[in-house]
Amino acid sequence: MSKDIAILGAGMHPWGKWGRNFVEYGVIAARAALADSGVNWRDVQFVSGAATMRNGYPGYVAGATFAQALGWQGAQVNTSYAACASGSQALAAARSKILSGECEVALVIGADTTPKGFLAPQKGERPDDPDWVRFRVGITNPTYFALYARRRMALYGDTLADFAKVKVKNAEHGFDNPNARYRKKFTAEDVAASAMVADPLRLMDICATSDGAAALVVSSLDYARKVGKKDAPRVAAISTVTPRFANDTVEMPDLATDSAVAAETQSFRAALPRKAYEEAGIGPEDISLAEVYDLSTALELDWFEDLGLCPRGEAARWVREGATRIGGKLPVNASGGLACFGEAVPAQALAQVCELTWQLRGQAGARQVRGAKVGITANQGLFGHGSSVIVKR
Amino acid sequence: MDAKVKSPVLEGWFTLDERQPHLLGARCTTCGTYYFPKAIKFCRHPDCAGEQFEEVPLSRTGRIWSYTNAAYKPPEPYVASEPFVPFAIAAVELALERMIVLGQVATGVPVEALAVGQAVELVLEPLDDGKLTWKWKPLPEGQP
Numbered sequence: 001m002s003k004d005i006a007i008l009g010a011g012m013h014p015w016g017k018w019g020r021n022f023v024e025y026g027v028i029a030a031r032a033a034l035a036d037s038g039v040n041w042r043d044v045q046f047v048s049g050a051a052t053m054r055n056g057y058p059g060y061v062a063g064a065t066f067a068q069a070l071g072w073q074g075a076q077v078n079t080s081y082a083a084c085a086s087g088s089q090a091l092a093a094a095r096s097k098i099l100s101g102e103c104e105v106a107l108v109i110g111a112d113t114t115p116k117g118f119l120a121p122q123k124g125e126r127p128d129d130p131d132w133v134r135f136r137v138g139i140t141n142p143t144y145f146a147l148y149a150r151r152r153m154a155l156y157g158d159t160l161a162d163f164a165k166v167k168v169k170n171a172e173h174g175f176d177n178p179n180a181r182y183r184k185k186f187t188a189e190d191v192a193a194s195a196m197v198a199d200p201l202r203l204m205d206i207c208a209t210s211d212g213a214a215a216l217v218v219s220s221l222d223y224a225r226k227v228g229k230k231d232a233p234r235v236a237a238i239s240t241v242t243p244r245f246a247n248d249t250v251e252m253p254d255l256a257t258d259s260a261v262a263a264e265t266q267s268f269r270a271a272l273p274r275k276a277y278e279e280a281g282i283g284p285e286d287i288s289l290a291e292v293y294d295l296s297t298a299l300e301l302d303w304f305e306d307l308g309l310c311p312r313g314e315a316a317r318w319v320r321e322g323a324t325r326i327g328g329k330l331p332v333n334a335s336g337g338l339a340c341f342g343e344a345v346p347a348q349a350l351a352q353v354c355e356l357t358w359q360l361r362g363q364a365g366a367r368q369v370r371g372a373k374v375g376i377t378a379n380q381g382l383f384g385h386g387s388s389v390i391v392k393r
Numbered sequence: 394m395d396a397k398v399k400s401p402v403l404e405g406w407f408t409l410d411e412r413q414p415h416l417l418g419a420r421c422t423t424c425g426t427y428y429f430p431k432a433i434k435f436c437r438h439p440d441c442a443g444e445q446f447e448e449v450p451l452s453r454t455g456r457i458w459s460y461t462n463a464a465y466k467p468p469e470p471y472v473a474s475e476p477f478v479p480f481a482i483a484a485v486e487l488a489l490e491r492m493i494v495l496g497q498v499a500t501g502v503p504v505e506a507l508a509v510g511q512a513v514e515l516v517l518e519p520l521d522d523g524k525l526t527w528k529w530k531p532l533p534e535g536q537p
């Protein structure tokens with residue numbers, strides 16, 4: 001039996017720093033996805049929300065919050081929280097319901113309103129909380145991104161110019177994307193002139209935090225046929241595996257890695273897509289395009305290698321040769337990526353799937369990747385969460 | 394610097410021996426896995442059911458796995474005097490423990506003076522609020 005489900009509709013609320021209630025963004029994205037799918041809200045049998053932790057109780061029960069705002073109609077409801085992978089877990093919940101036969105059509109929604117300024121830990125003296133501890137000794141989020149970037153420079157000879165090329169490329173990609181927050185083209189000189197945040201990363205190498213929302217209407221393949229959408233893009237895999245001990249990378253918010261005296265080290269980022277490829281029964285050679293979590297420019301290069309799209313250490317060469325641009329051999333972040341969106345945590349993994357949906361339908365306008373047949377997403381966040389989703393036509 | 398009269402930024406995270414300080418970790422008495430910080434009740438090795446740990450001083454020298462700096466003042470609870478002076482940060486690989494530990498780099502050592510693979514040792518220095526913390530300090534070439 002096929003484990004695929006159909007994507008009938010995709011919708012987003014533009015990313016920005018709007019300062020409004022996250023529920024409003026979520027409903028606008030949900031209505032856009034419903035309109036795109038042709039499915040009536042009354043016919044949705046399962047509402048799956050990705051939670052936000054920054055907006056009080058309504059955010060913790062986001063699925064129900066969105067269902068109420070759309071008008072209670074008796075659907076089953078779920079809320080998932082998994083940091084940056086929340087959207088993928090909400091999608092996975094919908095897929096399980098559909099594949100088990102408990103429902104035919106589901107609506108998946110993620111939305112966030114982000115606070116202004118630095119991301120900081122909760123107040124108080126809390127030495128048992130690793131997130132509090134690392135800030136107490138001066139270790140911020142960009143510290144981790146910068147450590148990974150510097151490591152690439154030492155191991156593979158990547159340069160600041162390579163990292164800047166990623167930003168320039170993503171800015172070009174997102175320039176015409178109506179849902180992107182930053183729509184401005186930049187040059188390598190602009191990146192080099194921006195302020196140093198965490199050597200070697202500058203302000204323009206690091207993504208911002210944003211408000212935004214994304215939603216998907218998904219269904220069984222039978223239902224898709226019934227409503228005349230048998231050729232709709234399909235979700236072929238959703239990987240949400242945990243890391244394996246001993247994790248080889250020092251991850252936010254920890255101050256140390258696992259000790260590898262009793263177990264070999266394992267890469268978490270590489271494990272996420274591996275599971276997705278297995279599930280979909282395809283390999284990196286089948287991929288037409290990728291949407292990856294570019295929290296920093298350098299991290300996009302790590303992801304390209306973790307996805308198996310090039311041998312370890314060669315991603316910068318691909319960027320230099322233009323292979324990851326739209327029109328290149330393997331476009332990365334055709335949407336503009338986090339560089340153009342900024343991160344809206346519970347919406348981001350779904351936004352990646354929205355982009356693949358539009359690309360596979362040939363509806364991406366100026367940023368269309370020609371002949372796109374199979375797309376993959378990848379993201380990773382705090383506390384062992386991450387995901388990789390494969391969408392195929 | 395007289396470490397004995399200064400209080401640590403985190404109680405019990407490192408020894409207060411100002412000449413030869415050590416980070417304090419824990420070691421699973423069943424499988425030998427090290428932990429830092431030492432607050433651990435159940436071994437995280439998936440094949441180990443260990444619940445007994447001994448406190449161990451971690452190696453006080455290692456090699457830089459990667460490094461960076463804080464060019465901007467970190468948010469609270471970090472305490473910084475004005476004007477903010479950027480500081481370097483290193484992730485250091487400890488050979489015996491087979492783990493990487495983060496920390497600030499000793500005051501006055503700029504990021505330009507660091508390199509991946511460089512040997513460093515643990516020192517104690519006060520943060521801007523006077524609380525002692527651990528920092529990594531490059532060793533003269535040829536050591537250890």
